[in-house]
Amino acid sequence: MSTPPFLKLPSCVRATRVAGLAALWGEPVGAVRGTAVLVPGFTGSKEDFIALLEPLAEAGFRTVAVDQRGQYESGGPEDPAAYAVPALGADVRAVTAELGVLGVTGPLHLLGHSFGGQVVREAVLAAPEELPWASLTLMSTGAGAIDPAEAARTGMLLEALDSMDLESIWQVMRQLDGERVPPLDPEIAEFLHRRWLANRPQGLRAAAAHLVSAPDRVDELAAVRLPKLVLSGERDYAWPVEEQSRMAERLGAARLVVPGAGHSPNAERPAETAAALAAFWSA
Secondary structure, rough: OOOOOOOOOOOOOOEEEEOEEEEEOOOOOOOOOEEEEEEEEOOOOOOOOOOOOOHHHHOEEEEEEEOOOOOOOOOOOOHHHHHHHHOOOOOOOOHHHHHHHHHOOOOOOEEEEOOOHHHHHHHHHHHHOOOOOOOEEOOOOOOOOHHHHHHHHHHHHHHOOOOOOHHHHHHHHHHHHHHOOHHHHHHHHHHHHHHHHHOOHHHHHHHHHOOOOOOOOOHHHOOOOOOOEEEEEOOOOOOOOOHHHHHHHHHEEEEEOOOOOOOOHHHHOOHHHHHHHHHHHOO
16 A cells, blocks of 8 residues: 655645535645646545655646545445446546535646556546546556456455455555564554545445556547556555556657656655656646
8 A cells, every 4th residue: 555654734735625525725925837636546535645745836736645435534325336447537526516606716637546546447438528627647557457466466456345344454464564564653554544444445346446456548538649657666565567668658658767766656656756746737
């Protein structure tokens, strides 16, 4: 899971709700060059983008990072069907529409991280002839299902969700991680635990099931006339970096690898990632 490097909101950021979803809203001090909707991945939340918000604001970009339905502070219904990828894609479109109601104008950019990348892809493909966005960024995501090794781990989680509560699963995950995970600041460790417990199990189950069997829809997306960027770190456990590069070629997309980053460039190399995004959105 993505681990934010800090939790204190920068002065340019406020917590709010947009289209019923919990959000972090970053506002530039000066002229606004554009607005970006940021969608997190599996087991993530809006806080995964917290380190990007101030540098993007300094570059002139308003940001709206959301929890997806069922994640952390957004909540969600009991019905498992409510967490299918088409429903989550519809949420992205609802957030975008509400920004218009709130008076947000100018270029609107869309970014999805990891599982969120496949959600924003769904939002675009749901109505490719009605695109309110000026660009699409797929960050650390792939064409279809996740890497087999990660799929096996996710399959174990799916089985656990059928028989264990979230606290028990958390304790098992911590034991399995062992020494592979470096010690965390106590505040960050407490947040990760609290966020995990706040997730709706139905949402976790639906996302995990999608990730291990996601269809390849790259050819459909390539046909959509929208500037695209595929951004990743130098290594990625979910989708191999080489696979992401091949996806960029198939999409006719710009391609960027953030040096020193893994699966979460937004949290691991935020300054470099923000600079790359600002450059793409300004092109």
